[in-house]
Amino acid sequence: MSPRHADVEVGTEIPERTFPVRRLDLIRYAGASGDFNPIHWNERFARSVGLPDVIAHGMFTMAEAARLLTDWTGDPGCVVDYAVRFSAPVVVPDDDEGAEITVGGTVKKKHDDGTVTVALTARSGGAKVLARSTAVVRLA
Template sequence: MVRFSEVQTGDVLPALEVPLRRSDLVRYAGASGDFNPIHYDERFAAEVGLPDVIAHGMLTMALAGRLVTGWTGDPGAVRHCGVRFTRPVVVEHDEGAVVELSGKVAAKNDDGTVRVTITARSAGQGVLGGASATVLLPE
């Protein structure tokens, strides 16, 4: 478990790469109740102008949260997590997709919290903008 006293501004979180397959999207749809056809129907996705089926934005955000909770060792440490969805994660039929996540300690706050900036990329492009989390770490 990471401690507040051990963290320095600029510290880099361990990177996380998450492969996504269409079956992951089906499971996420079942768990979230989001059965929008852009997440499973290639024809529908094309009709609305998408290159292929795309991952749920909230799934991508959850992966950003997983990066942070993996670092803290405590999901309860997260006080805030926010992102902007800037580009969809295209999940091709055979190849799937990979979401690459990285993070950096941007600030140590006087209240014992740490702000982490998060970068999420897929197919060489950023998929989340302004992604950050604030976590409360033990002293």
């Protein structure tokens, strides 16, 4: 059941979710977004520019974090405003496991217009990958 504005309070925790990231996901995202930068699909190139391996697109990482909110509310259009700072890349090895992004959230402010401000956390490979990540979310 979708959370209702009247039932959500400051401090409400949104349960963490873990989203898998495979190389195939990055290729699909590149096709959808038009971002074919080789750091997102070519291991040799990524290493040549100093990265440990292929990394996920920043916007892909943001989208996975926002997915926590759209799944929580049951509304794909619930995100009214969203801002993040990238703090580490999501490194995606070319193996059967790939990487994971673990996302959680906490309601930090409740607004009179039916929205709440949520602080998000996102980690991958033991590193915080999004910093100062906040979203304004419209609730039912």
